[in-house]
Amino acid sequence: MVEAKKPAHTYNRIGVDSGGAYGKYEGTSKTDPLSGSLTGAHYIWRTEGGFTYGFVYQQFDLNGSFAVNSTETTHQFKQETYSVTLGIEMKGTNLLSILTFNPQYIYSFHGKGSYQYEIKGNENRTSDLIEGGVALSGFELPIYLDFQTIYIGGKYSSISKSGPTQIVYASGGPDKIKITNAVTFLIGWNFGEKKRSRFW
Amino acid sequence: MNSSKNKLFFRNPKNQFIFALSFLFNLYFLNSCGTQQEEWKTKESSPHLSPAIVLGSLSGTPSTAGDNATFTINLQTPPGVDMVVALSSSDTTLGIVSHDNLTFSKDNYTTTQTVTVTGQCDNQSGGGTYSLTASAAQYYSSDNQSISATNKESAAFKVSSISGNISEAGDNATFTAHLCMAPTASVSISVTSSDTTEGTVSSSTLSYSSDNWSTPQTVTVYGVDDSLSDDNQAFKVTLGSVTTSDANYAGKNPDNVSVTNIDNETASITVSALSDNTTEAGDNATFTVVLDNQPTSDVSIAVSISDTTEATISPSSLTFSNSNYSTAQTVTAYGVDDYYDDDNVSYTITIDPSSSITSYNTMTSSTLTGYTIDNDTAAISVGAKSGNTSEFVTTATINVTLSTIPTANVSIVVTDNDSSEVSVSPTTLTITSSTWNTTNQVTLTGQDDNLSDGNITYRVSFATATSTDTKYNGMASSPAYIDVVNVDDGND
Numbered sequence: 001m002v003e004a005k006k007p008a009h010t011y012n013r014i015g016v017d018s019g020g021a022y023g024k025y026e027g028t029s030k031t032d033p034l035s036g037s038l039t040g041a042h043y044i045w046r047t048e049g050g051f052t053y054g055f056v057y058q059q060f061d062l063n064g065s066f067a068v069n070s071t072e073t074t075h076q077f078k079q080e081t082y083s084v085t086l087g088i089e090m091k092g093t094n095l096l097s098i099l100t101f102n103p104q105y106i107y108s109f110h111g112k113g114s115y116q117y118e119i120k121g122n123e124n125r126t127s128d129l130i131e132g133g134v135a136l137s138g139f140e141l142p143i144y145l146d147f148q149t150i151y152i153g154g155k156y157s158s159i160s161k162s163g164p165t166q167i168v169y170a171s172g173g174p175d176k177i178k179i180t181n182a183v184t185f186l187i188g189w190n191f192g193e194k195k196r197s198r199f200w
Numbered sequence: 201m202n203s204s205k206n207k208l209f210f211r212n213p214k215n216q217f218i219f220a221l222s223f224l225f226n227l228y229f230l231n232s233c234g235t236q237q238e239e240w241k242t243k244e245s246s247p248h249l250s251p252a253i254v255l256g257s258l259s260g261t262p263s264t265a266g267d268n269a270t271f272t273i274n275l276q277t278p279p280g281v282d283m284v285v286a287l288s289s290s291d292t293t294l295g296i297v298s299h300d301n302l303t304f305s306k307d308n309y310t311t312t313q314t315v316t317v318t319g320q321c322d323n324q325s326g327g328g329t330y331s332l333t334a335s336a337a338q339y340y341s342s343d344n345q346s347i348s349a350t351n352k353e354s355a356a357f358k359v360s361s362i363s364g365n366i367s368e369a370g371d372n373a374t375f376t377a378h379l380c381m382a383p384t385a386s387v388s389i390s391v392t393s394s395d396t397t398e399g400t401v402s403s404s405t406l407s408y409s410s411d412n413w414s415t416p417q418t419v420t421v422y423g424v425d426d427s428l429s430d431d432n433q434a435f436k437v438t439l440g441s442v443t444t445s446d447a448n449y450a451g452k453n454p455d456n457v458s459v460t461n462i463d464n465e466t467a468s469i470t471v472s473a474l475s476d477n478t479t480e481a482g483d484n485a486t487f488t489v490v491l492d493n494q495p496t497s498d499v500s501i502a503v504s505i506s507d508t509t510e511a512t513i514s515p516s517s518l519t520f521s522n523s524n525y526s527t528a529q530t531v532t533a534y535g536v537d538d539y540y541d542d543d544n545v546s547y548t549i550t551i552d553p554s555s556s557i558t559s560y561n562t563m564t565s566s567t568l569t570g571y572t573i574d575n576d577t578a579a580i581s582v583g584a585k586s587g588n589t590s591e592f593v594t595t596a597t598i599n600v601t602l603s604t605i606p607t608a609n610v611s612i613v614v615t616d617n618d619s620s621e622v623s624v625s626p627t628t629l630t631i632t633s634s635t636w637n638t639t640n641q642v643t644l645t646g647q648d649d650n651l652s653d654g655n656i657t658y659r660v661s662f663a664t665a666t667s668t669d670t671k672y673n674g675m676a677s678s679p680a681y682i683d684v685v686n687v688d689d690g691n692d
Contacts, residue, residue, distance in 0.1 A: 027248040073247045086221065115240070117247040125280050127244045135237035164240045170310040171276055172246025174239075 013044040013054075015188020017155055023062050023162070023179040025075050028172070034075060036062035038157075038182040044102075046089055052102055056083045058136065060162075060179055071121030077177050079113030079163060081136040091146060100146040106157075108136040113163060115177060130167060136179070137161040142186060150189055157182040243307065245277040252276040253285060253334045253345040256312065262295050262319030262349060264327055264380035265356035271347060272312035273334055275304050283336050287315060291330035293322035294351040319351045321380035324414045327353035355446075356380040357389070357454035359439060360416070365432075366399055366423035367462035375457050376416035377439065379408050379449070387444040389454060391419055395435035398424055398461040406439075421459050428522075429465040429493035431558050434458060467559035468492040469501070471551050471566045472528075477544075478511045478535030479573040485535075487568060488528040489551060491520045498522075499555040503531050506548040510572040511535050513549060533570055539636075541578040541604040541671045544571045578671035579603040580612070582662055582679055589622055589646030590687035596644045598660065598682060600629055602636040608668040609633075612677060614642050618658040620649050621686040629662075646686045656686050 021038035024031050037060070044054035058081050065074040087104025091097050113134035118126045138160045144153025162179035169175070256272035273285065282305045287297045298316035317332060328351055335344040359377045366373050379387060389406045393399050402420035421437055439454040472488045489501055501518040505511055511533045518529045533549065552565040583599040602610065610631045616624045623645040631640050644660060662677035 025247075027246060029248060068250060071250075075247065111237070119247075123251060123280075125278075127247070128242055130240050130242045130244070132240040133236050133238035161237070163237075165237055167240045167242065167246075169246045170243045170278075172249040175246055175248070 010048055011046055011190055011192035013046065013151065013188050013190055014042070015151070015186055016041045017184040017186035019154075019182060019184030021060050021062060021157075021179060021182035023060075023077070023177065025064060025077070026176040026178065028175070030066075032064045032066050032075060034062040034064035034077060034177070034179075036060065036077075038184055040184070042085070042188070044085070050089045052085070052087045052089050052104060054085055056085055056106060057081070058083065060182075062179065067121075069122065071119060071123055074118045074120075075177075076116045076118065077113065077163070078115075079111060079134040079136070079179070081108040081111035081134065083108040083136055085140070087140075098145045098147060100142075100144055100151070100153075102142045102144070104140050104142070106136065106138055106140055108134075111135055115164075115167065132164055134163050135161050144186060146190070148190070150187065152187045153185075155182075155184050155186050157184070243278070243310075245310075249276050251279075251339050253336060253339065255332075255334055255345045255347050258317065258332075258347060258349055261352045262317050263352040263354040263356075264319055264321040264323075264358075265354035266319060266321070267352070267354070268316050268318040269349070270314050270316050271332070272314055273302060274312045275309040275339070278306040278309045279304060279339060280306075281338070283309075283339050285334050285336045285339075288333050288335075289317070289330060289349075290333065291323070291328070293320055294328050294330045295319050295332070295349055297332060317349055319354075321356060321358035321378075323351070326381055326414070327351045353381045355383075355448035355452065357439070357452070358416075359455050359457060362421065362457055362459055365460045365462050366421055368423055368425040368464040369462070370423065370425075371462070372420055372422050373459065374418050374420050375437070376418050377406055377454060378416045379413040381448065382410050382413050383408060383444060383446040383449055384410070385445040387413070387442060387446060387449050389439050389443075390441040392438045392440075393421070393435065394438055394456075395433065396424070397426065398433045398435050399437075399459055400424060401437055419457075421457075423461045425464065427465065427494060428463075428496050429467055429491075429557065429559065430463055430496040431467075432463050433461045435461070463559070465493040467495075467553075467557065467563050469551070469553060469563075469566065471568065474533065474549075474568055474570045477571045477573055478533050480535055480537040480575040481573070482537070483535060483573075485533045485570060486530050487533075487549070488530050489518055490528040491525040494522050494525050495520065495555065495557055495560070496522060497556050499525070499553055499557065499560050501551055501553045504550050504552070505533070506550070507545065509536060509538060510545045510547050511570065535572045537575070539576060539605045540574075540607070541576045542574055544573050546571050576604045578606075578669075578675065580610070580662075580665060580672070580675055580677040582677045582682065585644075585682050585684055588685040588687055589644050591646055591648040591689040592687075593648065594646055594687075596684060598642045598644070600631065600640045600642065600662070600677065601638070602631055602672070604671070605633050605636050606631065606667060606669045606672055607633070610636075610665050610667040610669065610672045612665050613663040615661050615663070616644075616658055617661070618656065618686075619647070621647050621656045621658045622660075622684065623647060624660060644684055648689060652688065652690060654688050656688070657683050658686060659683050 018039045023034040040058040042056045046052050060079050062077045083106045085104045085106045089102045091100040111134040114131045116129045140157045142155040144151045159179045163177040166174040258269045258271050260269035284301050286301045302313050331346045333346045360375045362375045363373045387408045400422050437457040475486045478485050499520045505513050549568040553560045586597045612629045625643050661681040665672050665675045667673045
């Protein structure tokens, strides 16, 4: 029996994701955990062969605090990045075919961020706002249910590079701020000429 | 056909991967055009640092001989407001700090500021250990920060400053002196005055042993009275000629003490009153000047007058030496004659002394007030006519002058009572400050009336003057009119 050749088609995805993000503030003598939120938007092209590539905008907002001598210091770190992604979409052909994995590498091409700390207690002071360029790179694993027009799921991000290279203070430091990972809920819309296709 | 080829190209997953990879790398290079990951720099401190005063170590060892050392100070974190850090020594008889406090701001809190510690020789036991403390009450968590300092014993002399000025009126002053380290043998110091005409000392020698080396010995300085106006005189009490077999002290000299003897002969001059008023008619006035005290050097006195259009003085400078200071010198004021009716005018004569003696330079100038009596009175004089006029059109003139220089133009309207016999020109005569006593002519021209009317007398009148010079405004001419005859030509 001769199987008819399946046509290969491409389609596009656009969506948003939101969830928690985690990181750390590394000083010369101690490290403080940071946590907060990640909000993002993506636009992805899918090729006939299952490769995906696209643009991603992400905004991180992380906080963390520590207390010494009845004085609490709160870190406030924000960064937003514009990145490109390259990945591969994997889905089956059976009933589970709507379950889709899309491991991808993310690499920023533009980013900016800011850091400020606030001291409350015996001393009450807010530091100057420190701003500058930031980067973001790492691996992401979106897992979603791919319906005909929408897809919905979650994403885990393992971030290898983020924030500024370091913060050089007039006294103390230099210190580093790093975003380590994030877990988000995602939803989006498929458009273009979408037909069921598979990578394997 | 090309589009079908492109479709075939993108149908190949390998080509798709290459295309996606190319896309990624192109954007990677875009990265170099945008903001990249940067190192952030700030004047802030790391959030892990707590507020603290940072003291550096002492650079050396201060000593009883006055040797000093330094240490640095800065803050670890930026202060919320400008922070004043107080500095103190736990024992100022051993060492003192150069600053009572230092201020740090948010912008300079990491910049080290230097404090100098100077060893003192005020402790009865010589050297010792003490602490230097920095504190800032508002810098919330900073405990006082201290460093330890040692005052090394060294052979030196502690001479206090003089307690005050001495004076020719009998005021005395004192100072003390002692050693800074116990001697191994007795130490004697000679005490002399550098100017015994101004001050003398109570002791000619100070002697110290291993028992009394740290006990301050007092020297009294007495002011010497003279009869000279010589200003306050500075001189020194010389401490020197140390006599001892102690090698640590041999060859060393204590500091000398500066003393000032306050003069009680005040710089003053006596200026007499003016003998009289000066006048424009040539009367002069005089006054005399004399010094009240004998100066040690020449005193020059400049004499000036405020209005040289009213009076002049001579001489304009007087000189008194320490030999002629008590002989009065005379200055004469001469009245200046002017041609203004300006009434009696006052003037001020200033007598201003100067000398290398400071007290004469700083004394207040003396002044005298005089008057120059005026001898001028404003008047308008109408001169005699030059002759009669005639119907042959002959003319006559009348000249008008003022007795004083007017301060503004003076205008006089000239009229006649018979214009058929005479024509007057000008009809308004204007006299200025430059023509007040020269030619201001009115010309009368006889008129031919073609009548055989014989000689006719007509009157030329001068109205009261008008001027912004109040002396002339409204003044009548003298005489107020002149009668002139116009001679008939007899042809009609």
